[in-house]
Amino acid sequence: MSDIDPEVTQLDCSAVIADVWLLLDNECDENARKRLQGHLDNCPSCLAHYGIERQLKALVNRKCGGDQAPQGLKDRLRIEIRKTVIVHEYGEQNTDPR
Numbered sequence: 001m002s003d004i005d006p007e008v009t010q011l012d013c014s015a016v017i018a019d020v021w022l023l024l025d026n027e028c029d030e031n032a033r034k035r036l037q038g039h040l041d042n043c044p045s046c047l048a049h050y051g052i053e054r055q056l057k058a059l060v061n062r063k064c065g066g067d068q069a070p071q072g073l074k075d076r077l078r079i080e081i082r083k084t085v086i087v088h089e090y091g092e093q094n095t096d097p098r
């Protein structure tokens with residue numbers, strides 16, 4: 001087991017969001033998929049923010065497995081990611097009591 005590369009954990013989370021969009025919009029991109037999974041595995045805050053890891057991995061696996069991702073799942077992920085991007089851009093000041 002090698003040490004975790006600190007560059008992975010310090011990767012800008014906005015780069016991860018960019019990779020997510022890339023995978024949603026394009027065919028399977030092996031480099032983007034590796035970056036995304038590597039970051040999610042090492043960035044608990046991203047996992048907590050997204051809360052969509054399982055759906056995201058399912059989508060990526062479907063894409064990379066050659067299956068078409070169902071449109072409903074893609075739409076839901078787009079909404080979740082957009083919310084996440086807004087949180088990242090505006091910080092925590094825009095609190096939304098549930």
Ligand SMILES: [Zn+2]
Pocket residue numbers: 012013016039043045046
């Ligand atoms: Zn992150």
